[in-house]
Amino acid sequence: MRKNIVAGNWKMNNDLPQTEALITDLLKQTKTSNAEVMIAPTAVNLYQAFNATRASNIEVIAQNMHFADNGAYTGEISAAMLKSVGVNTVILGHSERRAYFNETDELLAKKVDAALKNDLRVIFCFGEELADRKAGNEEKVVESQIKNALFHLEASAFKNIVLAYEPVWAIGTGETASPEQAQDMHKYIRKTLNNKYGSQVANDMTILYGGSVKPNNAKEIFSKPDVDGGLIGGAALNAEDFYAIINAF
Ligand code: PEP
Numbered sequence: 001m002r003k004n005i006v007a008g009n010w011k012m013n014n015d016l017p018q019t020e021a022l023i024t025d026l027l028k029q030t031k032t033s034n035a036e037v038m039i040a041p042t043a044v045n046l047y048q049a050f051n052a053t054r055a056s057n058i059e060v061i062a063q064n065m066h067f068a069d070n071g072a073y074t075g076e077i078s079a080a081m082l083k084s085v086g087v088n089t090v091i092l093g094h095s096e097r098r099a100y101f102n103e104t105d106e107l108l109a110k111k112v113d114a115a116l117k118n119d120l121r122v123i124f125c126f127g128e129e130l131a132d133r134k135a136g137n138e139e140k141v142v143e144s145q146i147k148n149a150l151f152h153l154e155a156s157a158f159k160n161i162v163l164a165y166e167p168v169w170a171i172g173t174g175e176t177a178s179p180e181q182a183q184d185m186h187k188y189i190r191k192t193l194n195n196k197y198g199s200q201v202a203n204d205m206t207i208l209y210g211g212s213v214k215p216n217n218a219k220e221i222f223s224k225p226d227v228d229g230g231l232i233g234g235a236a237l238n239a240e241d242f243y244a245i246i247n248a249f
Contacts, residue, residue, distance in 0.1 A: 003206045004222075005162060005229040006246045007038035007123060008236025009063060009091060019045040023052045025239035033057070034249040035229055039236065040091055043077055050086035061089040061123070064097060067110035079118035089121040091231075093149065095168045105148030112149055116157055123162045123231065124150065125210070130169035138167070139188050146192060155197045162206045163189060164231045170211025172233055179220045179227075182209045186226035215244035222248050 014022060019041050026039070038059045041049045049060045066076035082090060092111050097103045108124075115122045126145035128138040142165065150161065165185050170177050177185075186207045194202035209221055210231030221227055229249075235241040 002204050002228055003162075004035035004249050005038065005206055005208060006033075006035045006232065006242075006249075007040065007061065007091075007164075007208065007230070008232050008242055009040045009094070009210075010042065010236060011063070011096070011233060012042060013237055014041060014045070016045055016048060019049055020052060022237070022239060023049060023058075026058060026242065027053070027056055029239055029243035033246045035246055037246055038089065046082070046087055047085040059089060060087060061091065062087045063091050063094070065090050065092070065111065065115065065120075067107070067114040069114070079114050079120050082120065083118055087120070089123060090115050091123045091125060091164075093125040093145075095125065095127060095166060095171060099168075105145060108149040109152060112153070112161075116153075116160055119160075121160045121162065123164050123208070125164040125166050125231065127166040127168050127171075127211070133167065133169065138185065142185065142189065143192050146189065147196075151196055155201050158193075158197065158201045158205060162208060164208040164210050165189060166210035166231060172212070174212050176212040176214075176217055176221070177209070179217075179224050182221055182227055183224035186224070190226055213245060215241050215248070218245040218248035 037057055038061045040061045040063045053060055062082045065079050065082055066073050070078055093108045112122055126142055128141040132138050132141045167177050189207055190202045193205055206228045208229045208231045209227050213230040213232050214235050232245055
């Protein structure tokens with residue numbers, strides 16, 4: 001089933017006291033919303049965040065995980081470890097992980113498999129660089145990112161996947177894709193899914209837009225028919241701004 005989701009990616013921000021303070025602020029905001037609300041604090045604070053939001057409609061999700069079940073992977077975190085601290089959803093493929101930690105489509109396919117095997121829902125991120133868009137290659141790039149990491153899956157796996165189109169040139173830059181650019185790409189993504197898996201998978205897929213979504217542009221972006229919500233970076237670090245975006249639905 002297609003859903004509206006607004007997820008806040010806190011990245012490497014907020015130590016424990018700051019995490020608790022931001023959650024306290026979030027819990028003071030409106031409780032009812034037309035979207036599922038998620039926050040992704042840093043891994044070390046996931047358990048505290050999970051406990052602090054237990055009684056609310058906020059889901060605490062992870063920013064990343066390793067593909068192995070366990071073993072000699074110093075510094076890494078497995079899907080089962082995330083599950084054990086109350087996490088049921090993980091972001092995979094964020095452009096910062098691709099760019100700074102060399103995460104390839106091949107590696108991401110393994111992470112997706114590990115997450116699904118452990119009953120984690122995946123928010124799978126992808127998006128073109130500015131040079132790709134300038135060259136008119138944005139659809140080709142996005143299509144290959146989706147195909148390489150996800151098209152080995154059975155159709156039934158897609159009920160546990162959310163897609164997040166995040167043009168790299170719009171992340172943290174203050175530059176947003178226009179609502180039309182977002183809509184055009186989301187429509188193309190649905191067409192790509194339809195070609196491979198048929199109309200049910202395509203129509204049921206929740207596709208988020210990410211890239212400098214702010215309170216002043218969220219409503220117009222979310223009003224587009226193929227945009228089902230947002231993955232929010234900077235504006236998710238402020239409770240009022242984050243809820244203004246959520247309430248744009
Ligand atoms: C992100 O990092 O996923 C993101 C969309 O960041 P921002 O909203 O700050 O552009």
